[in-house]
Amino acid sequence: MLSDNALKRIDRELTKYPADQKQSAVMAALAIAQDEKGYLAQETIAAVADYLGMAPMAAYEIASFYNMYDLAPVGRFKLTVCTNLPCALSGGVHAADHLKQTLGIDFNETTPDGLFTLKEGECLGACGDAPVLLMNNKRMCSHMSTEAIDQLLAELRAEALAKPAGPKS
Amino acid sequence: MSAQTILTAGIEPATADATWHLDDYVGRGGYAALKKVLAEKMTPEAVINEVKKSSLRGRGGAGFPSGLKWSFMPKAYAGTKYLCCNSDEGEPGTFKDRDLLRYNPHQVIEGMAIAAYAMGTAVGYNYIHGEVWDLYARFERALDEARAAGLIGQNILGSGFNFELYAHHGYGAYICGEETALLESIEGKKGQPRYKPPFPASYGLYGKPTTINNTETFAAVPWIIMNGGEKYLELGKPNNGGTKLFSVSGHVVRPGVYEVPMGLPFPELLKMCGGMRGGRKLKACIPGGSSAPVLPAEIMMECTMDYDAIAKAGSMLGSGAVIVMDESVCMVRALERLSYFYFEESCGQCTPCREGTGWLYRVVHRIEHGLGRAEDLDLLNGVTDNIMGRTICALGDAASLPVRSFIKHFRSEFEYHIDNKKCLVPPEVQREGSKIHVRPSQC
Numbered sequence: 001m002l003s004d005n006a007l008k009r010i011d012r013e014l015t016k017y018p019a020d021q022k023q024s025a026v027m028a029a030l031a032i033a034q035d036e037k038g039y040l041a042q043e044t045i046a047a048v049a050d051y052l053g054m055a056p057m058a059a060y061e062i063a064s065f066y067n068m069y070d071l072a073p074v075g076r077f078k079l080t081v082c083t084n085l086p087c088a089l090s091g092g093v094h095a096a097d098h099l100k101q102t103l104g105i106d107f108n109e110t111t112p113d114g115l116f117t118l119k120e121g122e123c124l125g126a127c128g129d130a131p132v133l134l135m136n137n138k139r140m141c142s143h144m145s146t147e148a149i150d151q152l153l154a155e156l157r158a159e160a161l162a163k164p165a166g167p168k169s
Numbered sequence: 170m171s172a173q174t175i176l177t178a179g180i181e182p183a184t185a186d187a188t189w190h191l192d193d194y195v196g197r198g199g200y201a202a203l204k205k206v207l208a209e210k211m212t213p214e215a216v217i218n219e220v221k222k223s224s225l226r227g228r229g230g231a232g233f234p235s236g237l238k239w240s241f242m243p244k245a246y247a248g249t250k251y252l253c254c255n256s257d258e259g260e261p262g263t264f265k266d267r268d269l270l271r272y273n274p275h276q277v278i279e280g281m282a283i284a285a286y287a288m289g290t291a292v293g294y295n296y297i298h299g300e301v302w303d304l305y306a307r308f309e310r311a312l313d314e315a316r317a318a319g320l321i322g323q324n325i326l327g328s329g330f331n332f333e334l335y336a337h338h339g340y341g342a343y344i345c346g347e348e349t350a351l352l353e354s355i356e357g358k359k360g361q362p363r364y365k366p367p368f369p370a371s372y373g374l375y376g377k378p379t380t381i382n383n384t385e386t387f388a389a390v391p392w393i394i395m396n397g398g399e400k401y402l403e404l405g406k407p408n409n410g411g412t413k414l415f416s417v418s419g420h421v422v423r424p425g426v427y428e429v430p431m432g433l434p435f436p437e438l439l440k441m442c443g444g445m446r447g448g449r450k451l452k453a454c455i456p457g458g459s460s461a462p463v464l465p466a467e468i469m470m471e472c473t474m475d476y477d478a479i480a481k482a483g484s485m486l487g488s489g490a491v492i493v494m495d496e497s498v499c500m501v502r503a504l505e506r507l508s509y510f511y512f513e514e515s516c517g518q519c520t521p522c523r524e525g526t527g528w529l530y531r532v533v534h535r536i537e538h539g540l541g542r543a544e545d546l547d548l549l550n551g552v553t554d555n556i557m558g559r560t561i562c563a564l565g566d567a568a569s570l571p572v573r574s575f576i577k578h579f580r581s582e583f584e585y586h587i588d589n590k591k592c593l594v595p596p597e598v599q600r601e602g603s604k605i606h607v608r609p610s611q612c
Contacts, residue, residue: 023358
């Protein structure tokens with residue numbers, strides 16, 4: 001179900017916690033699984049739970065509580081734009097509008113080519129760099145002017161052309 | 170900047186992103202405090218005493234005296250005690266710990282090691298906001314460096330003192346910044362706050378005695394040990410010791426993180442940020458993160474930036490997140506966005522908060538969209554009465570305080586909305602005022 005590489009990474013997380021507290025690694029393990037599979041299907045969550053010796057429902061509780069986990073498929077590049085007040089004061093809403101217009105989608109939608117999903121984010125903790133967006137939960141993009149957004153989209157499209165489909169790295 | 174800095178001292182903005190490594194930190198005098206504590210065999214009591222003298226108060230928002238908090242940990246406990254660092258920075262407006270973790274992660278590690286020594290905690294976790302993933306990865310690398318140099322781990326610097334430290338990441342839940350929700354989250358559960366008492370010092374992580382401090386709090390500890398608590402206190406003002414990081418966002422020319430002595434007059438902080446954007450007038454300011462009551466310009470301009478002065482003005486210094494709003498802001502719309510945040514982030518455990526935050530958002534939303542009713546302002550205040558003080562944690566209060574303060578100070582704007590079905594501030598003015606801001610390339 002999960003690759004050896006993913007299991008190895010989960011094993012490393014497990015070394016952080018007492019031997020009888022394997023459940024502590026569930027957040028990291030689900031993030032690792034999501035990186036590999038693209039999103040958390042029921043059977044992926046169950047596999048993580050099984051590996052950590054916890055009930056599938058307990059792992060599902062985590063996956064559904066924390067909002068960076070995706071319980072349904074998303075595009076290859078998930079862009080989460082912060083529109084909260086501090087960001088909005090420096091153009092967060094304008095940046096989101098520009099993305100919607102350029103991609104032709106609204107929040108929580110995916111482009112027909114499966115490349116981009118747009119999400120409205122709550123505070124990313126980087127308000128000083130507004131507008132900010134987060135790419136696939138991992139890469140923080142700061143000072144996203146319309147030019148910077150266009151550049152990012154071009155870069156990601158080029159990446160998709162060079163390395164078509166396949167699971168997320 | 171003329172005033173003394175201690176958290177960001179020696180860090181040059183141009184190269185800051187490359188000078189976070191162990192060697193760089195040691196070059197800035199880093200780990201000298203930990204070495205001093207171990208070489209001089211300072212007693213744990215002496216370390217705690219120094220922190221008490223410094224008047225260091227918790228930098229996460231509550232402002233609780235740190236030395237006092239440390240003294241609550243049971244000394245004679247036989248099992249494992251834990252130390253946690255709260256780097257789950259997700260309160261709108263707050264981004265100060267991000268800079269500490271980005272530019273000076275070893276300062277946090279050193280502060281935690283000294284705290285661990287003082288409280289006899291053998292294991293620690295730094296809980297890092299999931300959205301700043303690059304900093305989580307960087308912190309793990311910094312831990313590797315410290316471990317390889319014998320600065321954390323077993324028998325630190327040959328002293329016999331053991332302290333294992335790990336990084337744990339969040340994954341998108343504001344509530345985990347609440348300390349007991351953070352503990353639940355490390356245990357691999359939903360981040361739902363616990364009843365207090367029992368307090369974490371007696372029943373914390375895995376049911377063991379635990380102390381949780383904010384990132385910036387730990388980062389201040391090495392300086393206090395090297396220079397003495399009294400020196401630290403002198404940097405600020407009585408009962409408000411030291412310097413403080415302020416993360417300034419919104420309508421200033423240069424949003425960013427600024428380290429200033431406690432008690433700096435607000436107009437001076439504003440000046441450091443390059444003043445108001447486009448020469449527009451200050452309308453309002455939230456001085457301590459989105460949960461803190463908003464203050465109108467005329468009150469804010471009279472404030473000094475410290476716990477006691479901001480409290481006296483009717484708000485909270487909180488995490489030091491200063492959200493600056495100019496005259497182009499519609500206060501109803503601003504509140505609507507904040508209310509949505511709390512509605513979205515309520516963990517759902519307590520009914521007043523779960524249901525109440527939804528009521529607050531929906532009613533502010535309808536006022537903003539021209540569907541408000543004359544009785545809505547009383548309704549909003551009534552809902553906050555039913556939330557505040559009736560929930561396990563402070564998120565309910567955090568959702569209520571903005572509503573009450575926005576209505577209190579800007580009531581006429583809300584009434585205008587209700588009576589005229591539109592904003593007092595024309596939409597094009599709002600849009601122009603909050604367009605994408607390109608910051609001058611200074612910081």
